[in-house]
Amino acid sequence: MTGKKIECPAECGMCCLCQPEVLPEERAFFRNNHPDALVKSKGPIPYFALALKKGRGSCVFLQNRRCAVYDHRTAYCRQYPFHLYASDRIHIELDLSCRGAWYGTGSDAVAEAKDLVARADRRIVAALEESKAVYREFYSNCREAGVYQDPSMLRMSVSENISMFTDLAYLSRIMDLSQIEPVMSLQGLQPETRLDMDALEEAGRDLAMDSMSSDDPLSVPVYCDSGWNWNMFMAVDGKIEWMVMDDEGELHHKAFADAADIRLRAPDASGVRVLADYVKVLNGRDSFMGSVFALVDQNGYEDDLANAYYGCMAVTVMDLLWRMSMLDHFMGIGCGEDAVREAIIFYDMDRLDAPAIGAFV
Numbered sequence: 001m002t003g004k005k006i007e008c009p010a011e012c013g014m015c016c017l018c019q020p021e022v023l024p025e026e027r028a029f030f031r032n033n034h035p036d037a038l039v040k041s042k043g044p045i046p047y048f049a050l051a052l053k054k055g056r057g058s059c060v061f062l063q064n065r066r067c068a069v070y071d072h073r074t075a076y077c078r079q080y081p082f083h084l085y086a087s088d089r090i091h092i093e094l095d096l097s098c099r100g101a102w103y104g105t106g107s108d109a110v111a112e113a114k115d116l117v118a119r120a121d122r123r124i125v126a127a128l129e130e131s132k133a134v135y136r137e138f139y140s141n142c143r144e145a146g147v148y149q150d151p152s153m154l155r156m157s158v159s160e161n162i163s164m165f166t167d168l169a170y171l172s173r174i175m176d177l178s179q180i181e182p183v184m185s186l187q188g189l190q191p192e193t194r195l196d197m198d199a200l201e202e203a204g205r206d207l208a209m210d211s212m213s214s215d216d217p218l219s220v221p222v223y224c225d226s227g228w229n230w231n232m233f234m235a236v237d238g239k240i241e242w243m244v245m246d247d248e249g250e251l252h253h254k255a256f257a258d259a260a261d262i263r264l265r266a267p268d269a270s271g272v273r274v275l276a277d278y279v280k281v282l283n284g285r286d287s288f289m290g291s292v293f294a295l296v297d298q299n300g301y302e303d304d305l306a307n308a309y310y311g312c313m314a315v316t317v318m319d320l321l322w323r324m325s326m327l328d329h330f331m332g333i334g335c336g337e338d339a340v341r342e343a344i345i346f347y348d349m350d351r352l353d354a355p356a357i358g359a360f361v
Helices: 024-033 075-079 109-119 121-145 151-160 162-166 168-180 197-212 269-284 286-298 305-331 337-352
Strands: 038-040 048-050 082-086 090-094 222-224 230-236 239-245 251-258
Touching: 024 038, 075 082, 075 109, 082 109, 082 121, 082 286, 090 109, 090 286, 109 121, 121 286, 151 162, 151 269, 151 305, 162 168, 162 269, 162 305, 168 197, 168 305, 197 230, 197 305, 222 337, 251 305, 269 305, 269 337, 286 305, 305 337
Parallel strands: none
Antiparallel strands: 038 048, 082 090, 222 230, 230 239, 239 251
16 A cells, blocks of 8 residues: 555445444444434344445435535444454555545555554454454464465465466466365466467356346445446346446446356456556455465365465456456456456455455454
8 A cells, every 4th residue: 555545536435335334332323313324234143234225225325425424424434445454463455446546646545544543443452352363273274284385475476476367378277276286386387378268268257257146236246437337237147237326226227248248358468567466466465365264264174275375366367357358348448457447446345345264343
């Protein structure tokens, strides 16, 4: 985040599509002044949250893309687009789905982040104590299973080989080897000599379609485009429906596409530069590492951490590139730097929502 500036675009409202938790100390204001706006969220661990328009749109307090209770907005709303992630330390991460993170204007990101940490100190201390214990147990399980690798060395290896994660031939090779090698290494790795584009397209398509396969608008990817439209994509029976949600929570059909008709695009040279920078961001995120750890735990510690980390990074890039290709299919955005940037804006919020063994505070 060093050197980055953040602003909140007046027309956006993207963060107001995320149903914010209302902390115990925040509930009195809403109970006393707006009792109908306080609801129990869905999910295995319900919590109090602010209601959404029609149960699926933006927050009920968003009026003309402005917050009607701005001075009493929740801690979640105040933190966005920053996320405080608790692992064996506290790490501040920037949500790149926020268009205001790309303009280079506004307030200093580091100063904003430090202020958030100071105001969330009590919550941070409690969360960090729990997350450290979870991480200690995870590392112990890895060592016992013989799959442990030093996370800092994994990051260094990716950092030294960033170009591998922006090249389809290398991505294909990494995804294959992560499944078959006992302990994978990037050193001396060669790309696929005969690239099977059909197999790559299928892999990317399966990843993206899985995230869009829901009939719940709250669970599908949302893309706020440069015209401030809230685009939603839902997959049903191999087809993708593109819809735009209006400010009142109504969905308006735009187009259908057969997922098999969407051809995987490789970024051009300018797009590769933007993609490489995003890989560097992912490689530095504790939440990304935590999501890899969650997969290792879920799979019963059968995969070496190196295989899991490199494979997850490659899969993430493939998902991103297929989404770029989907946006190009619907909207004609191309495959240059602007297209990759738009794909990141579309994708990053979902990446941060991936299950992880740590927790966002």
